[in-house]
Every structure is written in C-alpha cells, then in structure tokens.
Amino acid sequence: MAFEESPDLKLYKDGLPAGLPDPSRKQRRIWAVIIGLAIVSLLLMILNMAQDGTLAILAGTGEITGIIYDDLGNPCEAEIFVFGTNLSARSDQNGYFQLKGVPAGEQIVIIAYRNSGHEHAIHVTAGQMIDMGKIHFQTEDFLNGWSHTP
C-alpha cells in the first residue's frame, strides 16, 4: 500500500474500529481444508493399498493345499503359483501340493501343467489353511499345437 493511501491515525483515536476482519479466521478455514484433504488422501491411500495387495501383506498370510490330476485321472506333477507374487510350488508324485506364505485376501492361483493352466479365484484368510480339493485337468486343456504329447 502506498504511503498516501494509508489510513489516517485519527481513525484510531478511540482504539481499533469494530468489525475488522479476523486474520486467524481465514487461517482456521485453510487448516480445516488441509485436514479434510489429508483425510481424503489417507482414505485413497488405503484403497490403493487394498487394490495392489499391500494391505493383504500387512493383514498376514495363509496356506493353500490341494491334489492335482491330469486328463486321464492320474495324479500329476504340476506347477502352482499365485498371480502377482513370486510364490510357487510343485505338486509331488501323488499330485499333492502345499503353498505357504500366501498373502491374505482375494488371490488368483494358477495350476499349470504341460503349458496349459487353470485360474482359481480363492479367498485366503491369515493364519488359516485353504484346501482347494481335487483339481482335474481335461482333455480339452491340452488341445493345442504344443502339449498334445506329454
């Protein structure tokens, strides 16, 4: 403000005039908005973590088991992995597999044999074992140009 535009001191001879804007009110409003935005970003962050699986890791891990059979009904040595993780296992000669440390929450388990695979959506609960039961491959699974001979 230019010096010439400064208010006259006579205006203040009886003290500060009533109704002057309270500078701290504006500040309080800004802080209310900041806190509001911080809460929204925290909620979005939690949603984001739930989407990418970080929340599931924090929630703990569980275990999955099952028995895998080939298209002829014989137990087979297949590969089992959990989509989006480095977790994998191989079933034994009896077709039995056990996979520990699977993050809790919704998971996609892939059962793979002779370059064909099945997807299984499962819900893993922390500290619990999920038995996927008997998993059978079908003849159609190997109808392709590469895995028709074992």
Place this chain on the structure above:
Amino acid sequence: MGRTVRQLQKGQGLVEYALLLVLMAVIAILALNISGVSTSDLFNQIKTGIEGEDDSCKPLAEAGDEWESSKDKFWHGGIEQQQDGYKVCPLCGGLLPGFSDSDYQLDLSGVTVKNTNATWNGYGITFRAENGANGLNGYMFEVEKVNKNNPTRIYFSKWVNGVQIKPYIKMYYLPSDIDWNNPPDMSVKVEGNTFTAYMNGQQVLQGSDKTYTEGGAGVFSNAGTELSFSDFLINPLNCPEVK
C-alpha cells in the same frame, strides 16, 4: 533483529498453500491410480491434444530391424527380417523392442502362410505382453485351424508365466466370408478391459479381461505354420479407421 509478526504470518501462509497444493496433487494421483487410468496415457493424450490431431495418429511403434525374441523352453525362435517383410518360423514369436503401453490398436498386414504341418495351423498377435523371467505374460488373439475336419476358430487367450490359461477369454469361429487360404489382415483394438479383433476391416470377436493393464505387442505363429507378413504397426486409438 527478528522478523516481524506480519512477515512470519506471510511465511506461514505460504506453507499452508504449499500443503494444499501437495495434498491436491496426491489426491489426483491416487484417484487416477485407483480408477486404473494411466498417468502416462493421460499425459500423452493431453500432449497429443496440444500438438494437434495429425501427430496423434502417427504409429506408436512399428516393425523394424530388431525384434525381442520370445525364444525360451517353449517358443522355438523369434522373427527374422526378410527383403520384403518378416518371417516367423513355426511356434516362434517376438515383441517389438522397448514398447509398452496400455491402450492401442495393432495392425498386421500383408500376411501369407505356409503350412508345415497338416494340423495346428495359425498365427496371431500378442498384446499387453512381456517376456517375463518364467515365460510369456500377456494376451493373444489367434486364428487357428486345428485340422481339416474342424472349423477354423478365432480366440483371445491369456498367458501367465509362459502358460496358456484355459478356458479362453473368448472364442468363436472364423466367419464364412473370410478365406483361410487367403489370410486376412488382422487388427486388434485394445481399450481398457475390452479387446476387439478385426479381420479385413470386419469386427470378428470381442473379449474382456482385467488381468494385464499394459505391456508390449508382437506377432507369433502356431506350431504348424510358417508366417510371413509385410508390416506390423502399433497405432494410437481413435485414428480415422481400423484397417
């Protein structure tokens, strides 16, 4: 001497405004992330919007001297450049090197096939794909003739760690007006969770899946076919026409 109360208040005000801006940016990024919108795609859309429509229809990538070979325990080899195009040996495939994006349109043209076996003839396009440590990850659109007794089928499939997932995402049979012996040009439009396949400009199949949100693209051939093609382009979406 120390700063006046007014100076301190002004400084504090700036900190508050900076905090507001940072929080708004964080919210925008998180919201985009949750909704599945790629920030790089958004940036590119804005960029192409500013630069003008002509630039936005330039290919994002195209077949060149080099291909990223899919050769591993499963695929037999990659793609070879020839004088008049490219050759893909049976059960071979490759990706365009250094390209990865979420939404695009793929155009494979000048296709000829030589069947090296009486069965499992076919070829196709891979998209949102990568050659991972354990094998191919991504999607495929394929036209496949199992043998002379079966109708030619077309399908979208998903690959995880070099394994093809069954059942397929979507399967149908080759429309009767498309001649397998005169292989059609092939296009695939990849947009969000929806994939649409075209042959000779005609929509032939549409599928949907949400596993992979971005990745590269390439060409492959089935076990009984040697494929040749003249060009393979990756174009941005919404260009004048799908060829």
